[in-house]
Amino acid sequence: MQIGPRYKICRRLGDRVFSKCQTTKFTVSGTDKKTVSKKGRRGASEYGQQLLEKQKARYAYGVSEKQFSNYVKNARSLKGGNPTLELFKQLESRLDNIVFRLGLVNSRLSARQVVSHGHILVNGRKTTIPSTAIRRGDVIQIRPGSREIGPFRTLAERAKDYTAPDWLIYDIDKNEGLIKGEPVYGQSEANLKFGSILEYYSRV
Template identity: 45%
Template sequence: MESKCKICRRAGEKLFLKGDRCFTPKCAVVRKPYPPGVHGSTLRRRRGASEYGSQLKEKQKLRNIYHLRENQFRTYVDKAMGMRGADASSKLLEALSLRLDNVVFEAGFVPSRSIARQVVGHGHARVNGKKTSVPSYALRVGDVISLSDAFLQSSTMQTTDEAFKKFNAPSWISLDRDAKTATIVSLPDTVHQTSFNIKLIIEYYART
């Protein structure tokens, strides 16, 4: 599997796959602002990508950010496209946003989605008080997310504890900083998630 830094360099922009490191001068996109590979630094600037190339690049960016395999990502897209009367772009982002591992990250419990995935997979996540170890678990409005006592006392949480106390979660997540819980208070506001051109992704799968 390609390293997180190479994925960002290939995309030509920061995808923030390594948490805090992405905000430092150590970020690979800052140190090596060119594609990976032997000839990466000598590649000439290419002409504008084709329509298909743009769709593929956007799809790969979103898939990599959520750490999904192609078949997993395709399942989300197919479900969003199959909803009658609904905007497929909004439904796709909504479903991805409400994944348990994503909410653990968005709530500020951990510095990256990859760590959030591990935390959930190792059985440290609780949904409404019940242990849930499936990263893709789909949360709903009203669900309360917390973490195990073992994780809260771990070095990982101790490192991020001060940051968590000051963390500003998205408007659809309400944090109780004292109890260290996160509550889904509304559906995600996908309209303002403008870092991706989701329509290109839908168009990519519509033609395959």
């Protein structure tokens, strides 16, 4: 998925969309524009707010419109399931998101890059598709030959201050991440309103 200027997108959708926007630099750069932005959102229609929530989630997870629409269809098609929870689980279970949640990199964009470049193993096999669905019991590793390149060089230091979600475990000494459960809705990405997203797709 191609993404445009991140600061511009964050001003339109909110600073939680990209980690790059959760900085003092972003706050200072947007000081003069906050008043206009808030005024514009106040008068937004219900449909407009739902569209906004959809765009926030799509950009946050780095998913194309076609992919996102398919996730929604799948979430709705499961009999007896909770569509809101199922949509959340599908997005959180993407390989690029898992790499990010384990703390191996600082952003989903970096996660997509390291996966695409073949630096990540799933159950011992190289996997280069960021959207690969990861399941409970799967093991994620950095390819041995990649541990000293790019963002992985500082992993040991960053890991001291990072706590992965409860459904994930990463053992830096073993270079091994384990998916021990299912994503817990509300534990992460609490700023995204998945119910509103489903309502948006019911109207289009």
